[in-house]
Amino acid sequence: xxISLETPCLIIDTDILARNIxxxxxxxxxxxxxxxxxxAKTHKLPSVAQQQIDAGAVGITVAKVSEAEVMAAxxxxxxxxxxxxxxxxKIERAIRISEQIELIVGVDSLAGAxxxxxxxxxxxxxxxxxxxxxxxxxxxxxxxxxxxxLAAEIAGMPHLRLTGIYTFRGxxxxxxxxxxxxxxxxxxxxxxxxLADRLRAAGIAIADVSVGSTPTALYAAAIEGVTEVRPGTYxxxxxxxxxxxxxxxxxxxxxxxxxxxxxxxxxxxxVDGGSKTFATDVQPGTHPLxxxxxxxxxxxEDALLVRMTEEHGMVExxxxxxxxxxxxxxxxxxxxxxxxxxxxxxxxxxxQRGDTFERVPVLARGMLE
Amino acid sequence: xxISLETPCLIIDTDILARNIxxxxxxxxxxxxxxxxxxAKTHKLPSVAQQQIDAGAVGITVAKVSEAEVMAAxxxxxxxxxxxxxxxxKIERAIRISEQIELIVGVDSLAGAxxxxxxxxxxxxxxxxxxxxxxxxxxxxxxxxxxxxLAAEIAGMPHLRLTGIYTFRGxxxxxxxxxxxxxxxxxxxxxxxxLADRLRAAGIAIADVSVGSTPTALYAAAIEGVTEVRPGTYxxxxxxxxxxxxxxxxxxxxxxxxxxxxxxxxxxxxVDGGSKTFATDVQPGTHPLxxxxxxxxxxxEDALLVRMTEEHGMVExxxxxxxxxxxxxxxxxxxxxxxxxxxxxxxxxxxQRGDTFERVPVLARGMLE
Numbered sequence: 001x002x003i004s005l006e007t008p009c010l011i012i013d014t015d016i017l018a019r020n021i022x023x024x025x026x027x028x029x030x031x032x033x034x035x036x037x038x039x040a041k042t043h044k045l046p047s048v049a050q051q052q053i054d055a056g057a058v059g060i061t062v063a064k065v066s067e068a069e070v071m072a073a074x075x076x077x078x079x080x081x082x083x084x085x086x087x088x089x090k091i092e093r094a095i096r097i098s099e100q101i102e103l104i105v106g107v108d109s110l111a112g113a114x115x116x117x118x119x120x121x122x123x124x125x126x127x128x129x130x131x132x133x134x135x136x137x138x139x140x141x142x143x144x145x146x147x148x149x150l151a152a153e154i155a156g157m158p159h160l161r162l163t164g165i166y167t168f169r170g171x172x173x174x175x176x177x178x179x180x181x182x183x184x185x186x187x188x189x190x191x192x193x194x195l196a197d198r199l200r201a202a203g204i205a206i207a208d209v210s211v212g213s214t215p216t217a218l219y220a221a222a223i224e225g226v227t228e229v230r231p232g233t234y235x236x237x238x239x240x241x242x243x244x245x246x247x248x249x250x251x252x253x254x255x256x257x258x259x260x261x262x263x264x265x266x267x268x269x270x271v272d273g274g275s276k277t278f279a280t281d282v283q284p285g286t287h288p289l290x291x292x293x294x295x296x297x298x299x300x301e302d303a304l305l306v307r308m309t310e311e312h313g314m315v316e317x318x319x320x321x322x323x324x325x326x327x328x329x330x331x332x333x334x335x336x337x338x339x340x341x342x343x344x345x346x347x348x349x350x351x352q353r354g355d356t357f358e359r360v361p362v363l364a365r366g367m368l369e
Numbered sequence: 370x371x372i373s374l375e376t377p378c379l380i381i382d383t384d385i386l387a388r389n390i391x392x393x394x395x396x397x398x399x400x401x402x403x404x405x406x407x408x409a410k411t412h413k414l415p416s417v418a419q420q421q422i423d424a425g426a427v428g429i430t431v432a433k434v435s436e437a438e439v440m441a442a443x444x445x446x447x448x449x450x451x452x453x454x455x456x457x458x459k460i461e462r463a464i465r466i467s468e469q470i471e472l473i474v475g476v477d478s479l480a481g482a483x484x485x486x487x488x489x490x491x492x493x494x495x496x497x498x499x500x501x502x503x504x505x506x507x508x509x510x511x512x513x514x515x516x517x518x519l520a521a522e523i524a525g526m527p528h529l530r531l532t533g534i535y536t537f538r539g540x541x542x543x544x545x546x547x548x549x550x551x552x553x554x555x556x557x558x559x560x561x562x563x564l565a566d567r568l569r570a571a572g573i574a575i576a577d578v579s580v581g582s583t584p585t586a587l588y589a590a591a592i593e594g595v596t597e598v599r600p601g602t603y604x605x606x607x608x609x610x611x612x613x614x615x616x617x618x619x620x621x622x623x624x625x626x627x628x629x630x631x632x633x634x635x636x637x638x639x640v641d642g643g644s645k646t647f648a649t650d651v652q653p654g655t656h657p658l659x660x661x662x663x664x665x666x667x668x669x670e671d672a673l674l675v676r677m678t679e680e681h682g683m684v685e686x687x688x689x690x691x692x693x694x695x696x697x698x699x700x701x702x703x704x705x706x707x708x709x710x711x712x713x714x715x716x717x718x719x720x721q722r723g724d725t726f727e728r729v730p731v732l733a734r735g736m737l738e
Contacts, residue, residue: 004458006456009738064680086630111696111698112630112698140681141633259455261453261481263478264508268507270509275650276713277737280649281677283652310709329456329481341679344714345713346737347735366714
């Protein structure tokens, strides 16, 4: 089938999208005391965030103040900025948002907390904060062992209200990437609940224990004491999640439509999507996923998107794909390795409802600041 | 120095930019019969394209019809779309542009040429085309040996005017990536001039012999018979070009300003730029560049941007960098490995003129279609 859309473009199947939203909402709901707060980094669209909330999510998660601004401006009323804000200007922007909607922000250092306290005091405002914990990913987050001391300091700041703790680590077990997402999720939940208990024993009120990624959310949610999960990718799913066993390729709502622009040889087709179209942050062969190529090509078993430059995708054709006799002008649909960073490359997505296609601007795309 | 800009942001030093533009223009001008047609994929800005033209460039190169539309709408009057157009809608858009400005488009297949001929005929228009040649990169481009037959077909199509041939391959020697950019450029120029002579001997008029990338342009330009070079990256330069010996790090006009958001341990600083901020298409360690990390960090010799997630950059600090005692809130400037794909991630660049900073929208960013 040739679809009359300009390529390359990212198509979202709205039936699969709705199903993914419903399944996660239902599964989280089975854990009575756990709330769902999806990370909006995957779709970057207020309309999809609203669908998630309509299905039962308590609110959304974002990484940037600018993302929160876009989401709040489009009607999302409950947002967690899961990122440490460490400059006065960003803290002031967060305060402005929190005057309009329910907002929580991340903190992971004393310096950050002090600047937040000062800035909130100056504006006569109280900011809701959660303390980020490093549970092994080694990016932001106070080291696990140092969390109690920092939490005590923050709890004593009059213009900050410490609502709880959170972590992110994805599929990690004992500090190492793993395919055993169940064990990863259980370990993540247990670590965080133990820490929350320790903080409470030290007299610090901890309401929220927020964890989870798409692969680990439902396992972590099973741990008594976890109160919130923040999966993101599940909304569209992607090839990486399929490889992790979290979903099937049929559950991937997002695929990139490309056109064959050149057939220089029998074993090679060049398509009009390269590294400006498909994210390159999840490289082929990376441990432990060992993905082959930059995407899964629909309907051509042994075709592989092996190499890209900015505007060119090099598709290597095995014997079966060669038999398909691809011609210049033919279209292919490719499921990207990592949908979140791929969405970030697209100014628009095409929402497919059966045979109708609607071009929708990705409003919170490219929000860096 | 702390600059009062929201981070992360991509800063372009306009003095270095002007110098890079002038140097390339001067050097190309030394080859009397060679014209400069910079690839605008690096800056994606009509204003910078105009600077290049003011300095002597004959026009610009783009990869997409949508880029040509933006550039033409903002006053650029001479554009080469160096990409095969193989669908009627894109060819029609190109025809519309060519009714307004001087336009040449790429072609590399008989099917593409036939569709172009039909579409141009339908609109009573003649399209200027150049035949793309594969000289070893194995992406688009008719295989070298098949070029004469295809060129003859195209030359016979009444609504196409074949102006010449072009190739792109970057730093490649005998089909393999190389650090010997001089030899690569000479080989590239020779191959294309030989082919042009062969086509002319077969009675096909070939005016343009267009070659070159930033590393190879000036070497290829030295080959008698080359008529045009299309370097792109030189306008900003980047860490990859410095590694190739094409420039010094001091010649890089573009750097990303980031803020340290977390200091979880003595040997680690987390900055607020990750894979949404720095392109990941040029990976550390890739042959033959062997770059260490995802960028060069100004002023911290043994600091390395070793790992990224979407919004986090993990900077490993050696003994010297640890002595600098980076604090949460401090800023760093990082030269990206690949500036073109990094620019594509930024909705705005900040043009720095001495102590003044102007935020400029990257008008032709994210043009996929």
